[in-house]
Amino acid sequence: MIHNTVLDLIGNTPIVRLRNLAVDNGSEILVKLEATNPGRSIKDRSALYMVEQAEREGRLLPAGTIIESTSGNLGKALALIGAVRGYRVILVVDPKVPASVLQFVKALGAEIEMVTAPDSSGGFQGPRIERVKSMCGENQDFFWPDQYNNPNNPIAHAISTAAEIKRGAGKIDALVSTVSTGGHISGISRALKDACPSLTTVAVDAFGSSTFGHAFSTYRMRGLGLAWKPENLDYSVIDCVHLVTDIEGIATSRLLARHEGIFVGESAGAAVFGALHYAHSHPGQRIVVVAADDGVNYLSESFDESWLRAHELAAVLDLPEYRDFKSLVAAALKPTCEPAEIGDILSVR
Ligand SMILES: Cc1ncc(COP(=O)(O)O)c(C=O)c1O
Structure with a gap:
């Protein structure tokens, strides 16, 4: 097939089942690999x-x-x-x-x-x-897409990403997505819940982000988290929020590469860690995780030993719970932060 430009290659990303980073209780974690877009991300x-x-x-x-x-x-x-x-x-x-x-x-x-x-x-x-x-x-003629506030950001995902998940994964029980502008979780979740109101949507954010009203502190993972609440985040289509630490997210992205051959970024690692936690208490459920970008983005950072040492992450990654995939799956049962229901979060903020 001949395409007119590389922009025609955007979308129609694959969905891959995890075989090793999985909980042995009949649950199933399916990862939507957005790194196959021509710009290598969602x-x-x-x-x-x-x-x-x-x-x-x-x-x-x-x-x-x-x-x-x-x-x-x-x-x-x-x-x-x-x-x-x-x-x-x-x-x-x-x-x-x-x-x-x-x-x-x-x-x-x-x-x-x-x-x-x-x-x-x-x-x-x-x-x-x-x-x-x-x-x-x-420069009044400049166009600023303004991704945090532009409603076309979530609409893009309602139209394309959600439709692909419906087509590719069929009936799903849970969606796990990371949050920055809120664009993809809001657009995908709204469209999927319209068709299937029983869907549970888990928002994975960085421990340290204040998107959901927590106190801001610095964190190392890139792609997810904010110091404020973005306009494009629709709280009404989120059921619970899981704050994942740098070490949990980075360890998961590294183990996904080694044990699944899935080379994705830090936020995708965080999302899979959130999905593993969810899977522990939801046997038999089909969970879709959106993996937002490519591990190649982080070759000189979280996939580089000297960077990890310089940022005091190497020693923690070597702890028994993060060293191999079986231990990580077990560690996800008791994460650093237990997820909270969105209603509980919003009522105290
Ligand atoms: C790697 C990565 N993960 C997650 C996100 C969050 O996506 P959204 O802005 O749709 O909330 C982004 C957004 O830039 C990203 O680059």
């Missing part, structure tokens, strides 16, 4: 839909400029779209963005705007957004 879907809607509405003109704050994957997707459609792309990033991501977007012709000073809580997202707003103020 963000290709929302980026393309937000850009196409802006083109339709005349907010993005031919040869125009796209600017966005990104921790990496949306930037990769926009760089790809810019290269294919002839847009200038400016990406506002911070020092936590992996070097490989910066190399990828530069190779595709995007420009980098680096924010180096965090805000008082140690986060970079706030300062990044401020930089985007100031640049848009000086």
